[in-house]
Amino acid sequence: MKLHDIHLLDLFDVGTEQGWLSMRQQRMVVHSAAAVSIMRAQLIRSLGQDAARAIVFRWGFAQGYFDAMMCSDHLASLQPVDRFVFGCTLHTMEGMVRVAPKVIEAKGPGKLHMEANWWHCAEADDHARVFGAGMTSSCWATLGYASGFGTYVIGALILFEEVACRCSGAQCCSVVGNDLDGWGDRAAEIEARYTLAGETSFSQQWKEIHAECEHARAIGTAAASAKSAPTATVTTVNGPDRTTAPLNFVVCSQAMTDLLVLAERVAPLEMNVLIEGESGTGKEFLARFIHEKSMRGDAPMVAINCAALTEGLLESELFGHARGAFTGAVRDKPGLFEHAGRGTILLDEIGEMPLCLQAKLLRALESREFRRVGSEKVLRLDARVVASTNRDLRQQVQTGAFREDLFYRLGGFVLTIPPLRERREEIPALAHYFLHSTARRWNKGVQTISPGAMRCLMSYSWPGNVRELQHAIERATVVASQSVLTVKDLNPEVAGRLGDPAPDGDLDVEANERQLIEEALRRYHGNRKEAAAALRISPVTLWRRVRKYGLSLS
Ligand SMILES: [Zn+2]
Incomplete structure (x- = not known):
């Protein structure tokens, strides 16, 4: 595709059914330059210039990074140099600055050198007005945007700096951007400007911003479409050791990205879906994702763990029961099929469902009708059924433990979540994600993971998958006594022997x-x-x- 074939205004949608502006289905929040100016000034006054600069830069960085991520399909179709011209135009449209690129050299993987003039940068005019002229570089969010956009496109950290700024009397701001190698000796100095006290480097922050952006894109929180609005109620019937909260996901491997693309495609279709995956891989998360992306997203989603209940209880939970149907049935009780209405019901660990109940479920799925236990009244089954299993259902069909007809009825579309050990590249992002959420929750000062501890995390086999990783990081974060999580904070099984230094005296x-x-x-x-x-x-x-x-x- 050629650059002039892309109409940038087409990226934006002002007529969304929710009423807000969106860019490529992602919700945009529009601010006036005046409001941004006030927030900037407040940050500088309350946190001091250094901290304010780092925060404002990151805000811009995330904006540029996410914009590039949302336009990645367009970018992929363009010549390398045009990708940055596209970025300059988008940056200009969003209102902070008018970008005039001068030099763009995309010299191969991980390499970028770029020079540009920035005209009428809102930040420079503003800074001069509020704090007086003279600052040699005041356009922090704008630098952040350029750096974030470049970083996403190049896939390695790109940092921009101002050679001249309007705030100090120049006609326009002039900027240079390079990858870290390109900055040579100055890389550490430039990176340090955007590193807050107690952090090791900005490179780490970049990875977190990446994880957050992926998270926002994958889960669709940024889209916040009406379908995922909080009107959807989620009821979870818990078996032992289950949490009601969905597993949090950071998606950065190709395998998981592909899986989510498939899930998004099947979501609006009225098919039954079977989700396969080992325990702890996030099957419930995927079911919820499908529910929220489907036409049923504003109806309830209910989930039940078929392994957690006895046959009789499971039947009455699913179908409901009439008063007097069995001892203890003192009143009429609707089941989950009724609770789900026209929403989604997740039958977790379907492989554990007793054969007799499998027959009843099959009948309900085929006729789209069912009756409460002990009642004659026929009710309609409107809900979409999503089943999940950590077993090999085909093998269970062969041994006769699972009905073949039910297997084909449920498995209209099969999604398989790979175990964590087959997508190890996600471990660092996931580990940091869990580290930061735990640190926030328990108000701990742990900020990062030592290289030794990361080696342990990368080499452990994670039989309990993402859930085990989450628990391991939560535990380690709680016991950690410093700002860096080290090998000794990990539980012995995860720490293993790989992370240990040679024992004293044994230097062979x-x-x-x-x-x-x-x-x-x-x-x-x-x-x-x-x-x-x-x-x-x-x-x-x-x-x-x-x-x-x-x-x-x-
Ligand atoms: Zn400037």
Whole structure:
């Protein structure tokens, strides 16, 4: 696609049914320049210039980053240089500044050099008016936007700085942007401007902003469409060890992004969906995502764990019962099918449903009718059924534990959530996400994770998946005594031996290497590829070491 084929105004939608402005289905909040000016001044007065600069920069960074993310399909179709011209135009449209690019050199992966003039930057005029002229660089949010947009497009941290600013009397602001290598010796100095006290570097903040943006995009909180408005009620019938809150998700692996795209596609269709995935991978989250993206999003979603209840209780929870249907049925009680109405019902751990109840469920799904236990009155089944399982249902069909006809009825569309160990690239973002939410909740000063602790997190196999990671990070955050979460804060199982430094006196490199390799092979059950990845060496190197030390792969 050519740049002039994209009509930037078409990105915006002023006629949304909710009544607000949106850009590519994401809700936009419009501020007047005056209101932004007041907030900026308040931040400077209350926090001081350094902290205000870092915060305002990040605000701009997130805006630029998210804009690029929302336009990533357009950007992908453009020539590298045009991607930045697109960014300059979008930046101008949003009102902070008029951008005139001078030099754009996208010199390969992770590389960018860019120079531009900024005319009429709102921040510069404003800063001069409120605090007086003379500041050599006052356009923090604007620098943030350019840096954020560039960072998303390049996939590596890009930082802009002002060579001249209108605030100090220049005709216009002049800016230069580079990747960190491009800044050379000055990288640390520039990064430090946007790093708050107690933080190690801005690079870490970037990853958090990335995670937050992905989160907003995936969950659709930013869209806040009427379908996901808080009118939807969610009832969860809990089995043991279940939380009512949905698992929080940070989606940054290709596998999960693809899965959400599929889920979004199937959501509006009136199909039954079967979600497969190990325990703790977030099946309920995905069901909720489908519900909210469907036409039924403003109706209730109800969930029930089929493994948590006895057959009789499960039947009466699902179908309801009439008064006197059994001992203890003292009044009429509607079941979850009725509660769900025209919403969605999630049958969690469907593989645990007793065969006799499977037959009743199948009948209800086929006829779209059911009766409360002990009642003659026929009721309509309007709800969409989403089932989930951590078992291999096909295998259960073969052994006769699960009805084949029900399997095909429920599995109109199958979505499989990969276990966490198959998408390890999400671990750092997820871990930081859980760290920050726990630190906020318990008012702890833990801000980041040490490289050693991260190695442990990356090499552990996470049989309990995202939920286990969440619990491990929550526990570690609560026990951590410093601002950095270290190996000793992790529970012993996760900390393992990989993260430990050599014991005192044992400085024999080969002995330690051998021990690490043995540990990795044990942990990955002899899987050479996974063990090598955990050790950060190639499978070939691992193979050589295995032979050298005479180790066995099994
Ligand atoms: Zn300026």
